[in-house]
Amino acid sequence: ETGVTQTPRHLVMGMTNKKSLKCEQHLGHNAMYWYKQSAKKPLELMFVYSLEERVENNSVPSRFSPECPNSSHLFLHLHTLQPEDSALYLCASSQESGTRTNEQFFGPGTRLTVL
Amino acid sequence: AQSVTQLGSHVSVSEGALVLLRCNYSSSVPPYLFWYVQYPNQGLQLLLKYTTGATLVKGINGFEAEFKKSETSFHLTKPSAHMSDAAEYFCAVSNTGFQKLVFGTGTRLLVSP
Numbered sequence: 115e116t117g118v119t120q121t122p123r124h125l126v127m128g129m130t131n132k133k134s135l136k137c138e139q140h141l142g143h144n145a146m147y148w149y150k151q152s153a154k155k156p157l158e159l160m161f162v163y164s165l166e167e168r169v170e171n172n173s174v175p176s177r178f179s180p181e182c183p184n185s186s187h188l189f190l191h192l193h194t195l196q197p198e199d200s201a202l203y204l205c206a207s208s209q210e211s212g213t214r215t216n217e218q219f220f221g222p223g224t225r226l227t228v229l
Numbered sequence: 230a231q232s233v234t235q236l237g238s239h240v241s242v243s244e245g246a247l248v249l250l251r252c253n254y255s256s257s258v259p260p261y262l263f264w265y266v267q268y269p270n271q272g273l274q275l276l277l278k279y280t281t282g283a284t285l286v287k288g289i290n291g292f293e294a295e296f297k298k299s300e301t302s303f304h305l306t307k308p309s310a311h312m313s314d315a316a317e318y319f320c321a322v323s324n325t326g327f328q329k330l331v332f333g334t335g336t337r338l339l340v341s342p
Contacts, residue, residue: 156335157273157319159329204272206272217275222272223271
């Protein structure tokens with residue numbers, strides 16, 4: 115595997131289900147991100163992890179729970195979601211080194227549908 | 230706060246025609262600016278970025294963008310469109326070294342034969 119991978123690619127769940135999205139980066143990066151991409155809206159940054167510590171949480175509802183067990187893996191645990199949470203969830207990674215701005219590499223996304 | 234405005238949710242061109250995708254930003258400090266492309270069923274891929282230095286930035290696949298501070302713009306161009314350029318394009322701004330990107334709503338480029 116190369117780059118950033120995400121599983122599953124598609125997920126359909128009911129509002130009472132619990133599921134998890136998985137992201138893995140094979141680039142040796144030290145920062146990982148979750149974004150939400152909804153139709154007609156800008157990408158929304160949800161969470162940022164740097165060196166496995168959460169450094170950003172953009173007022174995301176508690177029904178989304180991230181986990182970063184190591185620098186290569188990032189999870190998004192989902193429970194009691196709402197239909198408006200249906201979207202494409204993108205994972206990204208980057209190598210952060212002080213003040214340098216480095217490229218974020220994105221995975222293909224998980225298309226989530228909440229019924 | 231930073232923001233990005235992409236004019237036109239859809240742009241249609243003929244193959245071989247000039248591509249122009251517009252992006253205007255607001256930022257209280259000198260910005261870093263990016264263009265990403267998203268092909269169907271794929272994640273975002275960086276086309277080009279402006280940080281400092283030369284205001285005309287060349288990217289992959291023949292795309293380029295020019296940073297115009299006076300106009301707060303960072304429009305994306307390509308002299309001759311190819312069918313494979315059909316995709317969604319996102320402009321983004323950041324004013325920190327740490328990658329906190331603010332994205333526009335995207336422009337879908339349609340290329341007809």
